[in-house]
Amino acid sequence: MEDKTCHGVETAVHALVGKWKPIILYQLMETGTMRFNELKRSIPNITQKMLTTQLRELEYHKIVHREVYPQVPPKVEYSLTEYGKKIIPILQSMQEWGTAHQQYMRENDIQTIEK
Amino acid sequence: MEDKTCHGVETAVHALVGKWKPIILYQLMETGTMRFNELKRSIPNITQKMLTTQLRELEYHKIVHREVYPQVPPKVEYSLTEYGKKIIPILQSMQEWGTAHQQYMRENDIQTIEK
DNA sequence: CACCACAGTATCTTTAAGGATACTATACCA
DNA sequence: TGGTATAGTATCCTTAAAGATACTGTGGTG
Numbered sequence: 001m002e003d004k005t006c007h008g009v010e011t012a013v014h015a016l017v018g019k020w021k022p023i024i025l026y027q028l029m030e031t032g033t034m035r036f037n038e039l040k041r042s043i044p045n046i047t048q049k050m051l052t053t054q055l056r057e058l059e060y061h062k063i064v065h066r067e068v069y070p071q072v073p074p075k076v077e078y079s080l081t082e083y084g085k086k087i088i089p090i091l092q093s094m095q096e097w098g099t100a101h102q103q104y105m106r107e108n109d110i111q112t113i114e115k
Numbered sequence: 116m117e118d119k120t121c122h123g124v125e126t127a128v129h130a131l132v133g134k135w136k137p138i139i140l141y142q143l144m145e146t147g148t149m150r151f152n153e154l155k156r157s158i159p160n161i162t163q164k165m166l167t168t169q170l171r172e173l174e175y176h177k178i179v180h181r182e183v184y185p186q187v188p189p190k191v192e193y194s195l196t197e198y199g200k201k202i203i204p205i206l207q208s209m210q211e212w213g214t215a216h217q218q219y220m221r222e223n224d225i226q227t228i229e230k
Numbered sequence: 231c232a233c234c235a236c237a238g239t240a241t242c243t244t245t246a247a248g249g250a251t252a253c254t255a256t257a258c259c260a
Numbered sequence: 261t262g263g264t265a266t267a268g269t270a271t272c273c274t275t276a277a278a279g280a281t282a283c284t285g286t287g288g289t290g
Contacts, residue, residue: 008222015213019128019278047278051238086212086215097127133247240285252270
């Protein structure tokens with residue numbers, strides 16, 4: 001963190017990176033407050049473990065708020081914090097570019113998924 | 116394209132993710148055309164292998180242009196393509212948010228690097 | 231009574247990403 | 261004659277991320 005070469009982009013990458021975080025955030029951005037399983041259902045293929053760990057990290061970074069209702073069966077709601085809402089522009093430009101990129105890749109017969 | 120589940124964000128993440136890609140792109144955005152070693156020197160700790168593979172992937176995605184000059188010693192220049200320049204808004208909002216986030220984390224005594 | 235939904239943990243295993251190191255060719259420089 | 265710079269490959273090895281699976285407690289429903 002000392003040197004000038006550690007760009008903000010690095011920090012942003014660090015906080016947002018991972019296969020799931022941007023998708024989780026995008027969901028919360030679109031839908032607002034969501035319960036754990038609601039979130040899980042909205043993201044195909046994500047496992048409980050992945051969802052939990054990613055949410056915990058986002059919570060740690062104060063990007064996501066976790067509200068526990070002491071009930072049985074449990075009820076836990078997730079939402080973007082006011083602070084977390086500041087990443088909406090990033091998500092939106094990613095969404096915009098990503099959608100265009102899908103089309104561009106298709107037009108040029110380039111695989112979006114390499115390997 | 117009406118596939119609601121495969122968000123553009125996913126594609127964006129896929130094309131931009133990795134420890135190095137956003138940094139490489141940010142360099143090229145700031146400096147313009149750069150030679151291989153110039154890029155390498157500007158990114159501390161990156162290995163040749165990492166730089167090469169990341170550049171190849173970006174080239175594959177038509178985000179980065181690679182210009183080889185048939186000389187000895189070799190000269191290869193990298194730059195953003197016109198298409199690649201479309202991600203500048205993403206990089207800028209990431210840079211902006213990331214810088215603010217560093218400060219926010221510092222103020223709240225939260226480690227940017229977990230674990 | 232058996233079973234479901236809820237929101238998770240706890241382990242274990244797999245896979246992908248990243249890193250270290252050594253090596254290449256060739257021209258120029260001292 | 262040896263050393264430097266260039267832009268890479270080719271291997272091998274180490275982590276970190278992701279995934280699979282099983283398990284928890286409890287209250288309400290059929």
